[in-house]
Amino acid sequence: MAFINKVDNNLNNLTSINKQQKNNNELNFSDVLKKELNETNNLMQKAEKASADIASGEVQDLAKASITIQKAEMKMKMMLEVRNKAINAYKELLKTQI
Template sequence: MTNINQIKMQNPQLQYNQTTKATPFQAQQKFANTLKDALSKVNEAQNISDQKTIALAKGETLDLHDVMITSQKAGVLLRTTVEVQSKAIDAYKEMMRMQV
């Protein structure tokens, strides 16, 4: 079984139903909600990383490994978000250059 099929089985909302087609407004809302959810997860990871870093600086925790792992995860999420943003902007610019 491919990875895509595994993801679809784990997330039934990703299943495509050919009999039901979304309107452009519904598709836009779903895309906007997906982006909002992703950004909120990045923000949450950044906040958790900040909290753990502050706790380490105050001496409230001595688990340096956990702080560093959390920081790295937050950094990877942020870099990924910036790359997705860049690709989306590039795609938008490319569409604006198209001749109709």
């Protein structure tokens, strides 16, 4: 019986530790959005540099440069869709009558 109580106590301790870690690691929507915008901006800057390198002939690996450009395009498309969804949600909120 003592073994079961010890296991139960250990599980309770782990649960409380996990809850504390979740509280410390919680991100709100604005933090996530800022992080994604910064990441998109960084990818776009890398894509512009890769495009300039391709145009000037200074590119070392054409496939890698192409992949960098495609990643930036996809990330930008995703951010535009998030923006469009947010605008549509805002418009819907404006339409609601109180």
